[in-house]
Amino acid sequence: MALPPTVQWLPREPSVFIIDQTLLPSELHQVHLRSVAEVAEAIKVLRVRGAPALGCVGAAGIALAAVLSSAADTESLCAELAAAYEVLAATRPTAVNLFWALNHMRRLWSSWTGDLPGLVAALGAEAQAIIDDDLQRCRCIGRHGAELIPDGGRVLTHCNAGALATAGYGTALGVIRGAVEQGKKIHVWADETRPLLQGARLTAFELAADGIPCTVLCDNMAASLMAAGFIDCVVVGADRIAANGDVANKIGTYNVAVLCRYHDVPFYVAAPFSTVDFALDRGNQIPIEQRGAEEVSQLGGFSAQAVVPKGVEVYNPAFDVTPAELVTAIITECGVARAPLGESLRRLSRA
Numbered sequence: 001m002a003l004p005p006t007v008q009w010l011p012r013e014p015s016v017f018i019i020d021q022t023l024l025p026s027e028l029h030q031v032h033l034r035s036v037a038e039v040a041e042a043i044k045v046l047r048v049r050g051a052p053a054l055g056c057v058g059a060a061g062i063a064l065a066a067v068l069s070s071a072a073d074t075e076s077l078c079a080e081l082a083a084a085y086e087v088l089a090a091t092r093p094t095a096v097n098l099f100w101a102l103n104h105m106r107r108l109w110s111s112w113t114g115d116l117p118g119l120v121a122a123l124g125a126e127a128q129a130i131i132d133d134d135l136q137r138c139r140c141i142g143r144h145g146a147e148l149i150p151d152g153g154r155v156l157t158h159c160n161a162g163a164l165a166t167a168g169y170g171t172a173l174g175v176i177r178g179a180v181e182q183g184k185k186i187h188v189w190a191d192e193t194r195p196l197l198q199g200a201r202l203t204a205f206e207l208a209a210d211g212i213p214c215t216v217l218c219d220n221m222a223a224s225l226m227a228a229g230f231i232d233c234v235v236v237g238a239d240r241i242a243a244n245g246d247v248a249n250k251i252g253t254y255n256v257a258v259l260c261r262y263h264d265v266p267f268y269v270a271a272p273f274s275t276v277d278f279a280l281d282r283g284n285q286i287p288i289e290q291r292g293a294e295e296v297s298q299l300g301g302f303s304a305q306a307v308v309p310k311g312v313e314v315y316n317p318a319f320d321v322t323p324a325e326l327v328t329a330i331i332t333e334c335g336v337a338r339a340p341l342g343e344s345l346r347r348l349s350r351a
């Protein structure tokens, strides 16, 4: 079964059309987001999530703001776009792809010298180009990464870095898809990924749709699997990579990287260059999103069944930072970066 695209820009509706990921795996339902406020809400509650997908939906949100505007001249439109930028930028702080895409759009409107309808059309075309480009980058990541995965490989992943987290194909799951397309037999072990279960709900869903064998485990089971020799490598995505190669990704990724070091299992990160933030020297400068207590205190995050007594404090950072020294390689659309990761990333980014 082929999944519909994660994010579509529909200029004629006009709307941003997404899969509502909060309903998966029970329901595959697409929703039209018809205002910047609806786009922002969808990002905040994770109807659409995953770093590259946030870039795509952010760009489409700006295109939507332009189409909906009744501004009489480019100057007034630019003021409205700047306001839309602020609303979208205030949604989630960690994935740099959102800011990368928003800044891309802002460069376009702030350097525009043509007329108003031309700018509206150009912003729509740019949003579409960002979506198309992300899909191509993921396919390249898949081709480069596939070389690292052995035939018969048993690959553990954390969270969802798949088609649902990108314009399609995925980063970490793109590597797995690339290996499968090379004819390799692959088995995926998917961490359920507490608290919102992106691994159980989303990774397992899209792998099942593709017919790629997958087993879901609770996050606290990976150590014993590795000790038993059942994992050949780990591939995860990233929300932001600092210039030195430190990697922010879904909370729990760091635990997996530590386990890999102890058990001598390669730990790979797959991400496009839109995820690399060369402006930050180290991972401790990456802003980490703190999310609501109910995501931990209620079962599955979205349901109402309490699993923590009322009044008890809850800790819920959405991401953690894995130090570069624990990362075996970063798989990008331009090739594979290895230690020293900072130097290697800079070299690849110029290639």
Ligand code: MRU
Pocket: 046, 049, 050, 051, 052, 095, 158, 159, 160, 161, 162, 165, 166, 170, 171, 172, 198, 236, 237, 238, 239, 249, 250, 251, 318
């Ligand atoms: O909170 P989420 O679901 O947006 O977190 C997503 C992740 O951590 C992914 O691993 C990351 O964005 C990479 S997606 C290709």
